[in-house]
Amino acid sequence: MTTTATTDTLTDRYVAAVLRHLPGSRRSGSRRPEDQRSEDQRPDIDIERELRASIADAVDDRVEAGADRAEAEFAVLTELGDPARLAAGYADRPLQLIGPALYLDYTRLLTALLVTIVPAVAVAVGLVKGLRGAGALDLIGETLGAALTTAAHLVCWTTLLFVTIERAAGRRTPARRWTPDALPEPPTRRARYGELIIYTVAMVLFTTLILLSPVISTETDAHGAPIGVFAPWLWQTGFVYAFIALVTLNLAVAYAKHYARWSVPLAVAGTLVEIACPIALLWLAAGDRVLNPGFTQAAAWPQSATTWINTALIVVSALTIVFAVIDGIARATRR
Amino acid sequence: MWHVHDDDELLATHLQELRRGTVVLACLLMLDRPDYGYALLDRLTRAGLAVDANTLYPLLRRLEKQGLVTSDWNTEESRPRKFYRTSDRGAALAAALSRDWDELDTVLRSLKGAS
Numbered sequence: 001m002t003t004t005a006t007t008d009t010l011t012d013r014y015v016a017a018v019l020r021h022l023p024g025s026r027r028s029g030s031r032r033p034e035d036q037r038s039e040d041q042r043p044d045i046d047i048e049r050e051l052r053a054s055i056a057d058a059v060d061d062r063v064e065a066g067a068d069r070a071e072a073e074f075a076v077l078t079e080l081g082d083p084a085r086l087a088a089g090y091a092d093r094p095l096q097l098i099g100p101a102l103y104l105d106y107t108r109l110l111t112a113l114l115v116t117i118v119p120a121v122a123v124a125v126g127l128v129k130g131l132r133g134a135g136a137l138d139l140i141g142e143t144l145g146a147a148l149t150t151a152a153h154l155v156c157w158t159t160l161l162f163v164t165i166e167r168a169a170g171r172r173t174p175a176r177r178w179t180p181d182a183l184p185e186p187p188t189r190r191a192r193y194g195e196l197i198i199y200t201v202a203m204v205l206f207t208t209l210i211l212l213s214p215v216i217s218t219e220t221d222a223h224g225a226p227i228g229v230f231a232p233w234l235w236q237t238g239f240v241y242a243f244i245a246l247v248t249l250n251l252a253v254a255y256a257k258h259y260a261r262w263s264v265p266l267a268v269a270g271t272l273v274e275i276a277c278p279i280a281l282l283w284l285a286a287g288d289r290v291l292n293p294g295f296t297q298a299a300a301w302p303q304s305a306t307t308w309i310n311t312a313l314i315v316v317s318a319l320t321i322v323f324a325v326i327d328g329i330a331r332a333t334r335r
Numbered sequence: 336m337w338h339v340h341d342d343d344e345l346l347a348t349h350l351q352e353l354r355r356g357t358v359v360l361a362c363l364l365m366l367d368r369p370d371y372g373y374a375l376l377d378r379l380t381r382a383g384l385a386v387d388a389n390t391l392y393p394l395l396r397r398l399e400k401q402g403l404v405t406s407d408w409n410t411e412e413s414r415p416r417k418f419y420r421t422s423d424r425g426a427a428l429a430a431a432l433s434r435d436w437d438e439l440d441t442v443l444r445s446l447k448g449a450s
Contacts, residue, residue: 047396049408050372050417054392057373057414081389089393092400 010070011055014077018051019044021087047090055080098162105193106162112197113154117204122147124209128216150208165259196258203251207244219298227295234289243280249273262331271328278317278324285313358386358394360436363421363429366404371416395419403428 022044055076062072080086088095098106126143134142214228214235221227234240253270260266284290290313291306361384365375372392379386398404403425407418421429 046417049415051392053371053414053416054373054388057371057416058388061373061377079388081387086389086393089389090396092393092397 010073010077011052014055014080014083015048015051017083018087018090019048021084022047022091023093094166096166097159098166102162102166106158108193109197109200110155110158112201113158113204114151116201117154117208118147118151120205121150121208121212124212124216128218132220154204161255165255168260192258196254199254200251203247207247210240210244217295219295221294221298227298228292229295231289231292232294234284239284239289243277246273246277246280250277267328267331271324274324274328275321278320282314282317282321285310285317354384356432357384357436358390359398360429360432362391362394362398363403363425363432366419366421367426369407369418369420371409371418375419398425 055073058076058079059069059072062075063069067075085095087093122143125146126139129139129142210230213230214232215226217226217228219227228235230240234243250273253273256266257270281290288306288310291309293306296306358379361379361382362375365378365382370378372395373388375395376386376388376391379391395404399406399419403422404419405422406420409416409418
């Protein structure tokens, strides 16, 4: 090539900008020696070589037609446009957070979460504040604050979830031009999505209540501090956070089942995650580690109430495990 | 009332929509003879199917990933170039797309004749 130093720099900078936006690419200059793949197999190196050749060809063409080399290079790069956009084309990456295939699922779930959980949290916080005799201004402020925080969390995490699904490989509904496949889902699939929404709402509500339980309670001790309904042991050992992580994982599995194709690893992982929660609950209930003895005493519950609650939790957990296994087998045999 | 400028923009949008799928078909037909990105861009433009470079280059890689074209680096000349060629699968797809195009053409002609 007979390019001058300055024009080289412009193409270099352009190519570098494209490569920077490619996933998993390292600039050729800073390549690590331990990379054993040959150059032809490295997609970023392949793209770099091809892009450089294409740019050089286009510049040569314009120079042959009588253009100044620097101007020709400038024009060619202008035509190629924003390097980030070109890189997105190479990587086949969507230039949108949530595409049309998922947008409606996203808005439906977000609406369902917002209209159920935000009022629930607001009512819970307002009720507890009211029972404790807080001033009207304090009550309204705390309630609005809790509602706003909850809404912000819901929007943030739901969006993040769908942005992840949008970018996940092997999705059932790849972005494409409209075909009748894009018509509203048949009743069964739509019904299943309804179930998924209900499940999500229930899980988020459940988690919120568990997390709020130490600070929001109907019982208070001698100093007026709330007595949580669940055993303090759960918080001291951090077990409650592990449990919530399991609940979150359960939710992720439910979405994976809805959006991803069925596969053996997914099905096995899904069933394992599904039975992990009831097993943990079963173990907790069997060891009487669920309820706070301080709370049952303060609320003047009879001792038999604790026994009954533990027994009920054990039975429900055992049934959940059985159903999860049966459902996993049924799904597998339907393939 | 629309200004002329708005009309131009509208026309450009609709033309782009109309031509979107034809680029793939044209590439698969033209790469019957192996060629590299810039030369293909040139041939397409001269054939009257102007494509943007930033559309064509990623498209070629996508077609390769889908197994519709195969590629080979030619390093014999002073500038190494990646040559693409339509695979058997690509040729079969091109035939199917062409049939569809012909059918569309027939339909549109009859529509125009009927009006």
